Amino acid sequence: MWDIVIGIGNLIVLPALLPTLLDGRAYVPRITSAPTVVGLSFISAGLIGEGFVISPVLTSTAALLWAFIFLFRGIRPAG
Numbered sequence: 001m002w003d004i005v006i007g008i009g010n011l012i013v014l015p016a017l018l019p020t021l022l023d024g025r026a027y028v029p030r031i032t033s034a035p036t037v038v039g040l041s042f043i044s045a046g047l048i049g050e051g052f053v054i055s056p057v058l059t060s061t062a063a064l065l066w067a068f069i070f071l072f073r074g075i076r077p078a079g
Contacts, residue, residue, distance in 0.1 A: 003052040010058035017065045020073060030074035037066045 020026045040063035047056040 003047075003054050006047070006052070006055035007058050010055060010062060014058065014062055014065065017062065017069065021065060021069055025077050026073045027076050028069050028073045030070055033066055033070040033074060037063050037070060040066060 020028060040059055044056045044059045044063060047059060
């Protein structure tokens with residue numbers, strides 16, 4: 001049951017990351033996005049360790065999106 005509850009929470013958070021990722025003018029300082037990636041990775045590992053299935057996949061997806069934000073939105077846009 002907790003796997004589903006955590007998964008639903010992740011499904012609510014994931015779409016909120018997409019506008020930041022898709023907007024070329026968006027900027028998120030790397031000092032903010034890097035710890036988020038690391039933290040979500042540790043959470044995913046803990047969820048896997050607890051034997052959950054759905055929530056680690058969704059949490060890893062969130063970590064991946066934050067990694068892309070780190071890579072592509074961590075530099076201030078010109079202008």
